[in-house]
Amino acid sequence: MKSLHNYFNRYISTLISDREFEFILSHFTYRKLKRRQHLLVQGEIFKDMSFIVKGAMRKYFIDEKGVDHVVDLYIENWWAGDRESFVTSVPSMYNIEAWEDCELLLISRENTLKLCRECPVFNEFILKLDERNSIAAQKRITSSISLTAENRFADFVERHPYFIQRFPQHIIASYLGISKDTLSRVRKKSLNK
Amino acid sequence: MKSLHNYFNRYISTLISDREFEFILSHFTYRKLKRRQHLLVQGEIFKDMSFIVKGAMRKYFIDEKGVDHVVDLYIENWWAGDRESFVTSVPSMYNIEAWEDCELLLISRENTLKLCRECPVFNEFILKLDERNSIAAQKRITSSISLTAENRFADFVERHPYFIQRFPQHIIASYLGISKDTLSRVRKKSLNK
DNA sequence: GTTTTTTGTCGACATTTATCATCGTTTTTT
């Protein structure tokens, strides 16, 4: 799995040796999902963090009124999961669905903790990931509390140009917390500028 | 600084020895801030993560129109900072202000990295913090994309009952991404239920 | 290749939320 290997090298300070990588990789399992198959269903405990080698996924939940809300979007080289359920073993409120056919590398909580203990490179890697994660979350929150629908979309396009080509508008609208109709209108307005 | 010591013990799997704690503490510096004093001003590089021993703070930024938006609220036993600026040394877009007189324990990026390398307990601590952080961020995002102003406030009260007593309504409104007038009305409505 | 399903757009209208000005109260500063 070249893709994960490169990914590691991108986030740690020293290059990773083949032996080290093999050791780390041995703690992952490989899994394929067909489009529309679910990695996680609301109510289950989320067991394995999933690195996306190929494909696209979305995390969503369904509210009391039956409306679904897209909470996260993922493509290659992203991690799909519900951290809360993963860490605390509470049933998840989220669903995670393959939006395209997917190839994944899964790692359990136990193996994550084991690798953090036994493998300094992996530990460093997790720290870096969390840093990036925290920075991205901060930006998303900032955008969601301070921008209008129009600017939120512009901000999204700028930050995630790839997503636009992989997910339909109504999914992106939901991710941004606006209705698909509003996004359609807002998009039209932006084009006329 | 008993407060930080207890805080560590709460987040790691084994109790921390006095010697270990002294070692860790020696990497922090102590600082006081008067109400309204700033820990960080927009445009500066954020140098030291701040553990709040006593007091309350807010993080905010001012948009192009001159409106300020509260991005984070902190009280005792929270960490105040801008992770992006801290990690990547870019100028921060945020301001961090003491909302009450504060006592802080500061730690630099260098010392954080050093402690992570040299002190397994500290490393574990950071991992745990990031986990909690990531879970909290997920919840805030979920709430902001899926709830109305009224429910967002209800969710906030439930999750952070202490904040209500420490910050005025217009600050909380801004944190929730709604106007102070709307919050005032929404609050009234909730009381009648 | 035909039939479903998904997707994007649009108009009309309803609802939510923002804005602005004002006022009384409380809190802080002097």
Next chain:
DNA sequence: AAAAAACGATGATAAATGTCGACAAAAAAC
């Protein structure tokens, strides 16, 4: 104690966004 600033509430109005139904185009399934 007086003056100033901050806070919270409220009415009137405007702006933003949501909802619903309909339709056509595109994509997927059969």
